[in-house]
Amino acid sequence: MSILNQKFDTLHDTAPFSQIKNEDYLPAFDAAIEKTEAEIAAIISNPDTPTFENTVAAMAYSGMELDRISNIFFNLHSAETNDELDKIAQEVAPKLSKLANDITLNPQLFERIKKIYDQKDTLSLNAEQLTLLQKSYRDFVRNGALLNDEKKETLRQIDAELAVLKLKFGENVLAETNAYQLHITDEGDLAGLPEGTIEAAQGLAKAQDKAGWIFTLDYPSYIPFVTYADNRSLRREITIAAGRKAFQDNEYNNEENILKIVRLRFQRAQLLGYDTHAHFVLEERMAQHPSSVEAFLNDLLYKARPAAEQEFRDLSIFANELHGIEQLEKWDTAYYSEKLKQERFDLDDELLKPYFQLENVLDGVFTIAQKLYGLHFHEVQHIDKYHEEVRTFEVTDDSKRLIAIFYADFFPRKGKRNGAWMTSFKPQYRKDGQDERPHISIVCNFTRPTATKPSLLTFNEVSTLFHEFGHALHGMLADTVYPNLSGTSVFWDFVELPSQIMENWCYEKEALEIFAKHYQTGETLPMELIDKIKASASFMEGMATLRQLGFGLLDMGWHAQDPTSVNNIKSFENRCFTSTQLLPDVQENAMSPSFSHIFNGGYSSGYYSYKWAEVLDADAFAYFQEKGIFDRTVADKFKENILSKGGVEHPMTLYKRFRGKEPNVDALLKRAGLIK
Known part of the structure; x- marks a missing residue:
């Protein structure tokens, strides 16, 4: 074994x-699948009358060994993969898909659940039990329990094919990210770049026994290059390389995968009686319906577009006056935005970085969690790691009770996909009188330490760390009975509230004074720089909002209508981007082939939820600001009603219990400086 x-x-x-x-x-997957099948068979063959405990609760605790193995394997497949793991993933995905179908398409199991569901009003269930029952019943119906045998078989085939296609999509994006390098040998081409970025690029070249400097599409390398490099033609080269990931004529092209994925998703939705994939997905979201999402996005677009157009005009004039640029292109916006920000606020990310040493920022976020929620983080060496760079912590409360195990994995490497995310190796749940505590991980791609400097973060990286840590708190503070309602097991358009609200502390003087200290002198970030960070928080917010809305509308374009007639990904995208486009199109680039959030992650028909959650977080943080950003009463309410509750009740019920009212979109627009 x-x-x-x-x-x-x-x-x-x-x-x-x-x-x-x-x-x-x-072999572990095979054995755990067999064990899960036996657990389900035991529930079905139970001769007793179906009850909540012997059917619904028993199902919630079934397959836990398999979940554990899946968590370990797929987390490593994202953070520490290799060709062998890729092959295993391709083999395992259809097996897991088949098992899920075997369970949700089992008529005897569904019959037991339906019996309990039909008498739910007479069962005296508490809120969590009722949610679990409704979720269990809906999961079966949404996965084909009411279909005839022929349609069930079609559904199985679709799900197996989708499982493999999504994996392939992600592997192609990673392969394309790893395949590109910008190798510079002329020192003059480094003009404008920060010293730390140059040193890191030199380290990359050295590691490959090459002279000069190497820049890649990993964010800590790519973002500084397009933001600071004076050489416009090189900015253009690396920007186009980033934009054509999986959109080139090679084995990693994702166009065919996308068309297959969206068509299969549509076919699946139709099979289950829904108009489109978006109708299917949004039934389990706060937004409920594609028309609500489109109305929400278009309302924000209507309010943000005038500000975005004004910002674009200002930026165009600035670039023209500075360097005679006639037309801003995709490879210009980050560069000239940074220059304009420096001129307007006299604020340079490079000026800030010495105050944001990774270790200090991490200690800062821990201190803030202690002030708000009474958590204590102790770094330990006796917990096994999947890579030597991973850091491990025991998390306890004020009474020294273990709350969680926390893993932190901060730097880019070959086997790790781009971006930043939170995940879990083990969820929280209660069973047989035992409160099983969660094992939570955050994975990032931050600026590495160099030979002469520790890891110094950009302000954007600081806010990313706070964001992922907010997700981690949602997982660590979970306090539910059933594992499938625990932590981040909530509606997708609610899951970003705990992460996005944490970002607000990055901009507050009281919080910055805790961790923003110069790595050499220990001097606290000067007050004038704190004021500038606050003042610049909404800089170019109109353009940033338009960009996010464009991604949300593209997602709805793919999923809220019949996609079967779409054959050309590029022209389809251009139509979707019409209302949010400010820059000229780049013919060699397309967004969809590397849009992992919606084709490989869990955000299909859900990309809007970032903006949706921003409305929630702006409204929720306004409450903290009213009472004080470290007010324990408000923090306790947030912990009790949001962070600990997972998915035990409808998110709007939980939110209103915390806030006393529904959220107001104006809180976001005011914070973003888009309305007065």
Whole structure:
């Protein structure tokens, strides 16, 4: 039996990463799938009358060994992958899809659940039990329980194919990211670039036994290059390279994968009786319906577009006066925005970075969590890691009770996909009188330390760390009975509230004074720089909002209508971007082939939720500001009603219990400086 199928003989039941070999995964998955099938068979064959406990609760606790193995495997597949893991993922995905279908398409199991669901009003269930029952019933119906056998078989085929296509999509994006390098040998081409970025690029070149400097499409390399490099033609080259990921005539092209994915999603929705994939998805979201999402996005677009157009005019005039640029292009906006920000606010990210040493920022976010929620983080060396750079922490409360295990993985490397995310290796739940505490991880791609400097973060990286840590708090503070309602198991358009609200503390003097200290002198970030950070918070917010709305509208374009007639991805995208486009189109680039959020992540028909959650977070943070940003009464209400509750009740019910009212979109527009 694989080590993965046994109870882990480790402190706090943590994953024994160093003992797991690649060849352990397939047999472990097979054994755990078999075990899950046996658990489900036991529920079905139970001769007793179906009850909430012997059917619905029993199902919630079934398959936990398999979930654990899946969490370990797929988290490593994102953070520490290799060709072997890619192959295993391709093999495992259809098996997991088949098992999920075997469960939700089982007529005897559904019959038991339906019996309980039909008498739910007479069962005296508490809010969490009622939510679990409704979710269980809906999961079956939404996965084909009411279909005839022929249609069930079609659904199985669609799901198996989608599982493999989504994986392939992500692997292609990663391969394309890793395949590109901008190798510079002329020192003159480095003009404008920050010293730390140059040093990191030199380190990359050295590691490959090359002279000069290497820049890649990993964000800590790519973002500084397009923001600071004076050489416009090189900015153009790397920008176009980033924009054509998986949109080139090679084996990693994702165009065919996209068309297959959207058509299969549409076919699946129709099979289940929904108009489109978006109708299907949004039934389980706060927004409820595509028309609500489109109205929400277009309302924001109507309010943000005038500000965005004015910002674009200002930026165009500025670039023309500074360098005679006649037409701003895609590779110009970050560069000239940074120059204009420096002129307007005398604020340069490079000026700020010495105050944001990673270790200090991390200690700062821990201190803020302690002030708000009474959490204490102790770094430990006795917990196994999947990579030597991962840091491990025990998280306790004021009474020294273990709350969570926390993993932090900060720097880019070859086997790690781009971006930043929070995930879990083990969820929180309660069973047999035992409160099982969660194992939570955040994975980022921050600026590495160099030979002469520690890891110094851009302000954007600081806010990213706070964002992912907000998700982590949602996982760590979970306090539910059932694992499938715990932590971040909430409606997708609610899941970004805990992460986005945390970003607000980055802009507050009281919070910055805790962690923004110069890495050499220990001097606290000067007050005038804090004022400038606050003042610049809404700089270019109109253009940034338009960009996000464009992505949301593209997502709805793919999923809120019949996509079967779409054959050309590029021209389809251009139509979707009409209302949000400010820059000229770049023919060689397309967004969709590397839009992992909607084709490989969980955001299909849900990209709007970033903006939706911004409305919630602006409204919620306004409450903190009214009472004081470290007010324990407000923090306790947020912890009790939002962070600990997971998905036990409808999110709007939870939100109103915290805030006393529904959120107001004006809070976001005011904060963004888009309305007075």
